[in-house]
Amino acid sequence: MYILAIESSCDETAAAVVEDGRRILSNVIASQVEEHQLYGGVVPEIASRRHAEAISAITRRALEASGLSLTDIGAIAVTAAPGLIGALLVGVNFAKGLALAAGLPLVPVHHLRSHVAANYLTHPALEPPFLCLIVSGGHSHIVQVEGYTAYTVLGRTRDDAAGECFDKAARAMGLPYPGGIHLDRLAPSGNPMSFPLPRPRVEGSRYDFSFSGLKTAVLNLLHNAKQKGETLSLPDLAASFQHTAVELLGGNLLLAAEDTGAKTVVLAGGVSANSGLRSFMERECAARGLTFCAPSLPLCGDNAAMVGAQAFYEWQAGHTAGMELNAAATMPVDRPVW
Ligand code: KG4
Ligand code: ZN
DSSP states (O other): OEEEEEEOSSSEEEEEEEETTTEEEEEEEEEOHHHHHTTTSOOHHHHHHHHHHHHHHHHHHHHHHHTOOGGGOOEEEEEEESSOHHHHHHHHHHHHHHHHHHTOOEEEEEHHHHHHHHHHHHOTTOOSSEEEEEEOSSOEEEEEEEETTEEEEEEEBSSSOHHHHHHHHHHHTTOOSSHHHHHHHHGGGSOTTSSOOOOOOOTTOSSOBOOHHHHHHHHHHHHHHHHTTOOOOHHHHHHHHHHHHHHHHHHHHHHHHHHHTOSEEEEESGGGGOHHHHHHHHHHHHHHTOEEEOOOGGGTSSOSHHHHHHHHHHHHTTOOBOTTOOOOSOOOSSSOOO
16 A cells, blocks of 8 residues: 655655555655754744645655655555644644545554654564664653554653753754764764763663753863863764763663563664664674664654654554544654544
């Protein structure tokens, strides 16, 4: 079955056509990042307006690039939660109108589940069950994916998300928005042992994360150096930060893998593009005899192909929605209710 999928949860307007959850026929993305860069972060009002301007042309381009017409499509999928509410509403309302006009089923998709599904597009043999670390700009979860639509959350962040922590540390270092990728590019030229940074353990859960202490430590180092008129080596600071963040993320994930007896360990979300995290997990999984998967780099960030991939399995499970579908800024990944 061919699914036409739409994504507008943050600052990318995207549409794609995917066959049977696994094969990408087209994947079109219009990024707003240059405009938000001026403000050092996503401005929700601007994001919604740009989605409204771009969404019909992007969807038409995705359909044209797939070589199909609307009559070949079996369902319309859309990211309905979580995300910026105004941004999500643009995609949800557009998808509803399209489904209504074409007489097609409407499949709402949870944004984090779609990030996980980017792996189905990258690794044809990957099937649940597996253990997954979902790390994006707004979320950091360790989840057990028991089936394509059956999730259990084992751990989560108690404060900042991993991507948010990368972006705030990068911003303090004077790197452009969004900072995660720029910090990642700088880190290999520095010494990861230069600055000892805090690795807080979270009381009460073996798998929960806390990143605010790490972020504050970087801000304090920079602030104190500035007050003393000293300059810090930014590559050394980037390398030390990345090394610590990767060990926090990867350490909890490996602990959960050991406790649950997982055989396959998967990364998902924007931060899964991080070179340090990928090589740490590759190395540690190989040493433990675990299969390791991460999305191909172009599918780590927000895109609609991953929405079309997850939508196929949601549709197979009967998870469609009616015309009363609404968007939601928050939604649990293990129990989405539409
Ligand atoms: O999943 P995503 O594209 O959007 C959300 O759903 O939030 O994640 C975006 C986050 C941003 O914080 C961005 O800086 C981070 O992913 N990111 C990275 C890298 N590439 C993107 N963080 C660290 N290293 C990277 N290479
Ligand atoms: Zn995302």
